[in-house]
Amino acid sequence: MGSETTLRLPIINFSDVGHLKPSTSQWDLVKSQVHKALEDYGCFEALFDKVPLDLRKAIFAALEELFNLPLQTKLRNVSRKPYHGYVGQYPTVPLYESMGIDDANISQKVESLTNILWPEGNPSFSKTVQSFSEQVSELDRIIRRMILESLGVEKYLDEHMNSTNYLLRVMKYKEPQTKEAKLGLNSHTDKNIVTILYQNQVEGLEVQTKDGAWFTVKPSPESFIVMIGDSLLAWANGRLHSPYHRVMMTGNEARYSTGLFSVPKGSYIIKAPEELVDEEHPLLFKPFDHVEFLKYYYTEEGQRDEAALKTYCGV
Numbered sequence: 008m009g010s011e012t013t014l015r016l017p018i019i020n021f022s023d024v025g026h027l028k029p030s031t032s033q034w035d036l037v038k039s040q041v042h043k044a045l046e047d048y049g050c051f052e053a054l055f056d057k058v059p060l061d062l063r064k065a066i067f068a069a070l071e072e073l074f075n076l077p078l079q080t081k082l083r084n085v086s087r088k089p090y091h092g093y094v095g096q097y098p099t100v101p102l103y104e105s106m107g108i109d110d111a112n113i114s115q116k117v118e119s120l121t122n123i124l125w126p127e128g129n130p131s132f133s134k135t136v137q138s139f140s141e142q143v144s145e146l147d148r149i150i151r152r153m154i155l156e157s158l159g160v161e162k163y164l165d166e167h168m169n170s171t172n173y174l175l176r177v178m179k180y181k182e183p184q185t186k187e188a189k190l191g192l193n194s195h196t197d198k199n200i201v202t203i204l205y206q207n208q209v210e211g212l213e214v215q216t217k218d219g220a221w222f223t224v225k226p227s228p229e230s231f232i233v234m235i236g237d238s239l240l241a242w243a244n245g246r247l248h249s250p251y252h253r254v255m256m257t258g259n260e261a262r263y264s265t266g267l268f269s270v271p272k273g274s275y276i277i278k279a280p281e282e283l284v285d286e287e288h289p290l291l292f293k294p295f296d297h298v299e300f301l302k303y304y305y306t307e308e309g310q311r312d313e314a315a316l317k318t319y320c321g322v
């Protein structure tokens with residue numbers, strides 16, 4: 008499907024965030040870059056210096072410690088919601104393992120999961136995960152505000168922000184020890200609102216353009232990859248793109264990555280605002296509950312379905 012290209016994602020600068028305030032000319036400039044990137048690619052590279060260097064290093068040390076736990080211990084992280092707990096040991100993606108940390112910006116929630124994994128406690132792990140998630144969530148809120156403003160529907164900002172919580176999913180992709188690329192994670196679109204990815208120095212993330220070409224994302228150590236999920240695509244009535252992406256691994260080094268996912272809360276009904284529906288833009292998706300959609304997506308049929316959102320609630 009498509010060929011490899013040497014494309015580079017748009018790079019948008021969110022550093023000096025203290026000065027990046029709504030209604031300033033700098034804000035409006037960054038907002039127009041965000042809107043264009045999300046229409047064209049559904050993702051971009053964000054420079055964001057709010058997360059200090061020592062915390063960026065600490066998060067990968069914490070991930071190594073976490074994935075080094077025995078499998079039996081990692082399996083204790085179970086969740087009622089699909090794909091929110093421990094995921095791994097899949098024959099189709101043998102290099103891949105991940106852990107979901109729900110409400111990762113809330114100390115108490117992170118501490119209770121930490122205590123399940125380390126009954127003797129591990130305060131430095133929970134502190135690192137919580138601080139990292141809190142700092143990155145600030146970028147999520149800036150971007151979502153910019154998106155709503157650029158769609159002209161900022162009056163829904165409070166409702167929109169209150170309708171989600173933050174899941175930090177952390178990933179390890181084992182080194183395949185080959186020069187030939189091996190599948191790390193299947194091609195998919197994210198199902199949530201906004202995803203913010205961060206990775207160690209090992210590349211592997213590939214994004215597909217609207218016309219079907221795959222390219223490798225090569226973020227600098229300072230940058231985060233921001234991506235739109237299907238729930239925001241539906242809410243925006245198709246005005247933004249949610250890109251297919253996958254992970255391909257080569258070489259002798261493990262890849263660690265983190266994804267901060269803003270996820271619609273269960274029983275909140277996602278429905279495009281009336282301002283985004285008109286003759287030129289007929290309603291594309293019926294109102295839906297994200298958790299119910301996930302239940303369909305994780306069925307055997309849903310996993311094979313390349314257009315799961317459309318099948319589930321397309322008009």
Ligand SMILES: O=C(O)CCC(=O)C(=O)O
Binds near residue numbers: 206252
């Ligand atoms: O590891 C990555 O960079 C991508 C992970 C991803 O796409 C996901 O967890 O949805």
Ligand SMILES: [Fe+2]
Binds near residue numbers: 196197252
């Ligand atoms: Fe993804």
